[in-house]
Amino acid sequence: SVKTSKEGEWFVLEVRDNGLGMSERCQEQxxxxxxRFHSHxxxxxxxxxxxxxxxxxAAGRVEVRxxxxxxTKFRVYLKC
Structure with missing residues (x-):
């Protein structure tokens, strides 16, 4: 799913899936x-x-959970 919102001075783009997820090691890299994590x-x-x-x-940030x-959920924060 894809959502947008405004949090204070930030525009937030959220992309979420219900796939297999990632280990902490994968998230760090x-x-x-x-x-690449999968050669196939x-x-x-x-x-x-x-x-x-x-x-x-753009002085923003990307978060992954x-x-x-x-x-997995990605959130991209950009200043409004």
């Missing part, structure tokens, strides 16, 4: 350039790295 899945490993750089350059077996 999630924004590392060229890091296509991709270059730069998508989330680029998202984080764009948000950081995930628990194995329960899905």
């Amino acid at each position: 999630l924004f590392t350039m060229f890091k 899945v296509e991709g270059t490993g730069i998508g989330l790295y680029i998202v984080k750089k764009i948000v950081d350059n 995930s628990k194995e077996g329960e899905g």
Whole structure:
């Protein structure tokens, strides 16, 4: 699911899934350039790295919360 909201001076974009979730180890490395966690899945490993750089350059932040077996939630905070 995708939601937007305003929290004080922040615009918040929330993306949530009900997939497999991620271990803490994966979450710690999630924004590392060229890091891929599954070799059987296509991709270059730069998508989330680029998202984080764009948000950081806009003085925002990205949060991830995930628990194995329960899905993942990303929240992107950008100043209004």
